[in-house]
Amino acid sequence: MKFIETNIPDVKIVEPQVFGDERGFFMETFRTSLFNEHCGEREFVQENHSKSSHGILRGLHYQTENTQGKLVRVTKGEVFDVAVDMRKDSPTFGQWAGVLLSAENKRQLWVPEGFAHGFYVTTDEAEFVYKCTDVYNPSAEVSIKWDDPEINIEWPINPDQTPLLSAKDENGLSFSDAPKL
Numbered sequence: 001m002k003f004i005e006t007n008i009p010d011v012k013i014v015e016p017q018v019f020g021d022e023r024g025f026f027m028e029t030f031r032t033s034l035f036n037e038h039c040g041e042r043e044f045v046q047e048n049h050s051k052s053s054h055g056i057l058r059g060l061h062y063q064t065e066n067t068q069g070k071l072v073r074v075t076k077g078e079v080f081d082v083a084v085d086m087r088k089d090s091p092t093f094g095q096w097a098g099v100l101l102s103a104e105n106k107r108q109l110w111v112p113e114g115f116a117h118g119f120y121v122t123t124d125e126a127e128f129v130y131k132c133t134d135v136y137n138p139s140a141e142v143s144i145k146w147d148d149p150e151i152n153i154e155w156p157i158n159p160d161q162t163p164l165l166s167a168k169d170e171n172g173l174s175f176s177d178a179p180k181l
Helices: 032-039
Strands: 002-005 012-015 018-021 024-027 046-053 057-063 070-076 078-085 096-102 108-111 115-121 125-132 141-143
Touching: 002 032, 012 032, 057 078, 070 078, 070 096, 070 115, 078 108, 078 125, 096 108, 115 125
Parallel strands: none
Antiparallel strands: 002 012, 012 108, 018 024, 046 125, 057 115, 057 141, 070 108, 070 125, 078 096, 078 115
């Protein structure tokens, strides 16, 4: 596995070595010792799987309690995946890192605790799998507006389209009003 730096040092792209032939492929998607060496020691306690259609944007979400680190990957389709640093004492506070994750490129993204996370589906549909370092706590979840000008994420969205959002994301907070970690 390769661990690739992003513009935010704590956010890493994880690229597996893929062995394939006419029968299919094999890849190792996670090894504790390698992950801990490159991303710091973590214990994953929950794994989630979601399916979304083209044009759906989920996020930007984080929790003020039970903060979650997430190791995310796409098993079908493609998404543009984003992490936003919400750690007020961080040198990269308020900055974002984004990467295309797909079933084709088999890349993963490590989104550490203290980051808001979101993704936009660029294909007809996408299935998204992610390991979490803490449990989901809906009472502590915060949603930041996906298009907040202070963060200024460069989403790969056609200017003639509006992404499909949940009610929670429609009513997301501005970055300046969102609680910091």
